[in-house]
Amino acid sequence: xxxxxxxxxxxxxxxxxxxxxxxxxxxxxxxxxxxxxxxxxxxxxxxxxxxxxxxxxxxxxxxxxxxxxxxxxxxxxxxxxxxxxxxxxxxxxxxxxxxxxxxxxxxxxxxxxxxxxxxxxxxxxxxxxxxxxxxxxxxxxxxxxxxxxxxxxxxxxxxxxxxxxxxxxxxxxxxxxxxxxxxxxxxxxxxxxxxxxxxxxxxxxxxxxxxxxxxxxxxxxxxxxxxxxxxxxxxxxxxx
Amino acid sequence: xxxxxxxxxxxxxxxxxxxxxxxxxxxxxxxxxxxxxxxxxxxxxxxxxxxxxxxxxxxxxxxxxxxxxxxxxxxxxxxxxxxxxxxxxxxxxxxxxxxxxxxxxxxxxxxxxxxxxxxxxxxxxxxxxxxxxxxxxxxxxxxxxxxxxxxxxxxxxxxxxxxxxx
Amino acid sequence: xxxxxxxxxxxxxxxxxxxxxxxxxxxxxxxxxxxxxxxxxxxxxxxxxxxxxxxxxxxxxxxxxxxxxxxxxxxxxxxxxxxxxxxxxxxxxxxxxxxxxxxxxxxxxxxxxxxxxxxxxxxxxxxxxxxxxxxxxxxxxxxxxxxxxxxxxxxxxxxxxxxxxxxxxxxxxxxxxxxxxxxxxxxxxxxxxxxxxxxxxxxxxxxxxxxxxxxxxxxxxxxxxxxxxxxxxxxxxxxxxxxxxxxxxxxxxxxxxxxxxxxxxxxxxxxxxxxxxxxxxxxxxxxxxxxxxxxxxxxxxxxxxxxxxxxxxxxxxxxxxxxxxxxxxxxxxxxxxxxxxxxxxxxxxxxxxxxxxxxxxxxxxxxxxxxxxxxxxxxxxxxxxxxxxxxxxxxxxxxxxxxxxxxxxxxxxxxxxxxxxxxxxxxxxxxxxxxxxxxxxxxxxxxxxxxxxxxxxxxxxxxxxxxxxxxxxxxxxxxxxxxxxxxxxxxxxxxxxxxxxxxxxxxxxxxxxxxxxxxxxxxxxxxxxxxxx
Numbered sequence: 001x002x003x004x005x006x007x008x009x010x011x012x013x014x015x016x017x018x019x020x021x022x023x024x025x026x027x028x029x030x031x032x033x034x035x036x037x038x039x040x041x042x043x044x045x046x047x048x049x050x051x052x053x054x055x056x057x058x059x060x061x062x063x064x065x066x067x068x069x070x071x072x073x074x075x076x077x078x079x080x081x082x083x084x085x086x087x088x089x090x091x092x093x094x095x096x097x098x099x100x101x102x103x104x105x106x107x108x109x110x111x112x113x114x115x116x117x118x119x120x121x122x123x124x125x126x127x128x129x130x131x132x133x134x135x136x137x138x139x140x141x142x143x144x145x146x147x148x149x150x151x152x153x154x155x156x157x158x159x160x161x162x163x164x165x166x167x168x169x170x171x172x173x174x175x176x177x178x179x180x181x182x183x184x185x186x187x188x189x190x191x192x193x194x195x196x197x198x199x200x201x202x203x204x205x206x207x208x209x210x211x212x213x214x215x216x217x218x219x220x221x222x223x224x225x226x227x228x229x230x231x232x233x234x235x236x237x238x239x240x
Numbered sequence: 241x242x243x244x245x246x247x248x249x250x251x252x253x254x255x256x257x258x259x260x261x262x263x264x265x266x267x268x269x270x271x272x273x274x275x276x277x278x279x280x281x282x283x284x285x286x287x288x289x290x291x292x293x294x295x296x297x298x299x300x301x302x303x304x305x306x307x308x309x310x311x312x313x314x315x316x317x318x319x320x321x322x323x324x325x326x327x328x329x330x331x332x333x334x335x336x337x338x339x340x341x342x343x344x345x346x347x348x349x350x351x352x353x354x355x356x357x358x359x360x361x362x363x364x365x366x367x368x369x370x371x372x373x374x375x376x377x378x379x380x381x382x383x384x385x386x387x388x389x390x391x392x393x394x395x396x397x398x399x400x401x402x403x404x405x406x
Numbered sequence: 407x408x409x410x411x412x413x414x415x416x417x418x419x420x421x422x423x424x425x426x427x428x429x430x431x432x433x434x435x436x437x438x439x440x441x442x443x444x445x446x447x448x449x450x451x452x453x454x455x456x457x458x459x460x461x462x463x464x465x466x467x468x469x470x471x472x473x474x475x476x477x478x479x480x481x482x483x484x485x486x487x488x489x490x491x492x493x494x495x496x497x498x499x500x501x502x503x504x505x506x507x508x509x510x511x512x513x514x515x516x517x518x519x520x521x522x523x524x525x526x527x528x529x530x531x532x533x534x535x536x537x538x539x540x541x542x543x544x545x546x547x548x549x550x551x552x553x554x555x556x557x558x559x560x561x562x563x564x565x566x567x568x569x570x571x572x573x574x575x576x577x578x579x580x581x582x583x584x585x586x587x588x589x590x591x592x593x594x595x596x597x598x599x600x601x602x603x604x605x606x607x608x609x610x611x612x613x614x615x616x617x618x619x620x621x622x623x624x625x626x627x628x629x630x631x632x633x634x635x636x637x638x639x640x641x642x643x644x645x646x647x648x649x650x651x652x653x654x655x656x657x658x659x660x661x662x663x664x665x666x667x668x669x670x671x672x673x674x675x676x677x678x679x680x681x682x683x684x685x686x687x688x689x690x691x692x693x694x695x696x697x698x699x700x701x702x703x704x705x706x707x708x709x710x711x712x713x714x715x716x717x718x719x720x721x722x723x724x725x726x727x728x729x730x731x732x733x734x735x736x737x738x739x740x741x742x743x744x745x746x747x748x749x750x751x752x753x754x755x756x757x758x759x760x761x762x763x764x765x766x767x768x769x770x771x772x773x774x775x776x777x778x779x780x781x782x783x784x785x786x787x788x789x790x791x792x793x794x795x796x797x798x799x800x801x802x803x804x805x806x807x808x809x810x811x812x813x814x815x816x817x818x819x820x821x822x823x824x825x826x827x828x829x830x831x832x833x834x835x836x837x838x839x840x841x842x843x844x845x846x847x848x849x850x851x852x853x854x855x856x857x858x859x860x861x862x863x864x865x866x867x868x869x870x871x872x873x874x875x876x877x878x879x880x881x882x883x884x885x886x887x888x889x890x891x892x893x894x895x896x897x898x899x900x901x902x903x904x905x906x907x908x909x910x911x912x913x914x915x916x917x918x919x920x921x922x923x924x925x926x927x928x929x930x931x932x933x934x935x936x937x938x939x
């Protein structure tokens with residue numbers, strides 16, 4: 001670390017903490033064992049601030065700000081667990097559950113799903129928004145992996161890991177709004193992709209059961225995203 | 241091996257690809273010329289085909305999925321060919337207040353086509369626009385590129401019928 | 407060219423014009439063109455030719471004259487005669503009565519409140535000059551502000567005048583323009599960008615389209631001055647593809663200005679350089695949002711990103727970027743010509759100058775108007791607009807498009823300024839103003855805008871992507887008399903969630919049409935409920 005980096009002190013949930021000036025609120029909170037829920041964020045990938053679960057209150061600001069992209073500032077007073085925030089977080093998760101078809105009991109990621117874990121931790125007991133029940137396809141054309149759009153929450157982790165880490169950019173998002181969907185190459189079956197290297201990184205960063213290894217039954221698909229921080233660390237070491 | 245843009249083979253012998261390539265060159269074959277290139281493709285061919293997307297992606301060195309993602313994000317781009325005639329009904333606020341929904345549903349019914357789609361015989365594409373900025377003469381309808389203002393459902397439907405039958 | 411030559415062009419043009427006894431102005435803006443203005447112009451030219459008057463009478467296609475509901479409009483100068491709803495077959499009669507009393511059925515009194523109650527700053531050249539000829543713009547004083555700015559003022563002095571004028575962003579939010587300019591000027595990056603936001607996507611708004619079609623050089627002049635003041639050397643104009651005529655005239659204007667050396671390297675021999683490129687949008691309302699617009703200029707999907715960093719810190723390709731609206735730039739030349747104090751004398755304490763509105767919907771006179779800030783909505787609708795047609799009763803006026811709300815009768819006497827409109831639960835917005843009579847259902851209006859927002863949501867953040875769809879579903883249910891009071895409570899809960907937690911302005915303001923109609927017309931919602939909770 002260059003010695004010129006300045007240190008900032010701030011307050012999170014009433015605790016005084018110190019941080020490097022280039023850190024985000026989320027990074028500092030995690031270093032200090034303060035839990036902030038996230039779904040689209042993953043260490044090692046560029047932040048997008050899209051899931052809105054990590055919104056926090058900052059004294060003096062009327063707007064809620066995403067902890068994953070907001071840089072620390074001297075004297076900042078951050079609240080991460082107010083009643084208002086918790087209610088917003090539960091509603092956002094509810095919206096996600098209502099958007100597509102998340103049926104945990106038959107999902108390959110049941111028990112290993114980040115969305116499920118978050119719902120439990122936030123005390124989400126039922127969904128009071130009407131379910132949309134869209135009819136979405138499952139792509140089983142790839143010999144090793146599958147993609148179930150019914151479980152996809154459009155967090156774009158797969159898009160980012162493939163473009164930023166693997167360098168293949170097989171995935172992207174098509175359309176917009178509620179009709180947006182993750183696509184492979186020119187919106188074609190995964191198995192016909194000319195760009196996919198079958199590395200499986202997308203599968204293991206996927207927070208839900210949308211991307212999975214074939215041959216797994218319900219509850220069998222545990223994800224191993226640990227490669228990502230390790231890879232990032234190694235690449236940084238290689239660059240120095 | 242990836243060929244430089246100047247050496248890329250055209251998707252077909254169609255001379256019109258040169259026009260598209262010229263538009264790409266104007267932006268130095270940079271990825272930020274993607275939307276402008278798609279405009280040029282649509283202007284030239286009437287829609288953005290899969291071949292055109294592949295060609296563009298190669299020329300500008302943009303991943304295929306990104307090219308498709310961009311083309312499908314912007315509703316101005318048609319990813320399927322249009323019918324022989326096109327009718328765009330404005331759905332802006334002023335047009336809505338003045339009855340554009342009626343015009344749309346009348347046309348949908350008469351031509352048995354849903355908005356955003358083309359009739360089975362390929363004679364008419366029925367489209368809608370969020371706002372054409374012609375609010376002063378609402379409701380506005382564009383038939384084969386000609387703006388018609390103060391459109392009344394009955395006369396508009398009649399006019400479209402005439403044009404399609406001709 | 408050097409700046410002094412502007413004077414020669416002006417003289418030559420004025421002399422050429424003085425060779426004609428009269429000028430016939432035919433509106434060549436999109437509204438009148440759709441009403442057949444092209445055919446009228448052709449017929450009038452033909453008639454002038456066949457009567458041998460073409461040497462004495464000049465035909466000019468001009469920008470929007472405002473009264474679109476009575477187009478095609480023709481004006482005859484210097485007689486100050488205005489003709490409305492002219493058809494090609496009227497050409498003979500029009501030419502036959504030149505210099506005499508105009509045909510009664512066509513004549514439109516120019517002292518109507520529609521014209522008299524307006525104050526034209528941004529629209530000063532509209533209907534007076536041919537937007538396709540730079541000489542005509544120069545002949546009415548065009549580019550003299552640029553001359554003054556670049557030769558007599560430092561860049562800081564230009565910013566100071568803009569600050570003094572009190573001008574606030576005309577795109578809707580009302581951020582002080584001078585402050586934005588000075589923020590960009592303080593950035594030390596060697597590359598900076600100035601962007602003109604002409605992605606006028608609000609349904610019910612056509613101010614920017616009219617300005618670009620009717621006076622494109624004015625916007626360029628404002629942009630070059632912004633470049634000089636802030637140290638940016640490259641500009642982009644992001645126009646929506648739905649405005650082909652505006653795109654054509656802008657490209658023509660850029661070509662003409664470049665040929666005269668008013669754009670490009672070392673503008674008119676000064677050390678200042680500035681270039682402008684047109685970028686055409688492709689049908690995505692969200693691209694009016696600053697960060698989405700920048701993503702689109704970079705050639706990508708127009709999805710917004712969180713701010714900070716603000717565009718003036720990190721914008722297009724990571725470079726400091728300043729985005730102003732068309733009307734904001736159009737205000738700059740008169741501010742530099744007349745001084746910031748001059749503009750600051752118009753309007754109210756916190757909202758200076760004028761505002762252009764597009765008046766449409768259930769009102770007698772629809773079209774383009776410019777009024778001083780502080781005028782009341784009642785004056786706009788009932789005096790300028792001429793009230794509700796067919797003896798209808800006023801119900802509400804919608805301002806600010808999908809981000810704005812509806813103002814009921816009780817709010818009509820409030821002065822039009824940023825703060826007052828926001829107290830009423832709506833926003834100034836970019837200037838769309840849609841009048842509704844008592845046949846309009848407010849639940850339907852809210853549903854109309856939510857339908858718009860759910861289709862225009864980019865889909866990046868969850869509250870906007872799913873929340874707008876759920877809100878629209880609930881409004882459907884209410885409109886169909888199937889909803890309960892619990893549904894209404896859920897709708898209000900969603901309004902709060904989407905407003906507070908969405909990533910960008912589109913999502914944060916998408917609930918406003920619902921919130922505002924609930925505030926002013928709650929009983930209408932209640933009358934739709936099925937009563938059984």
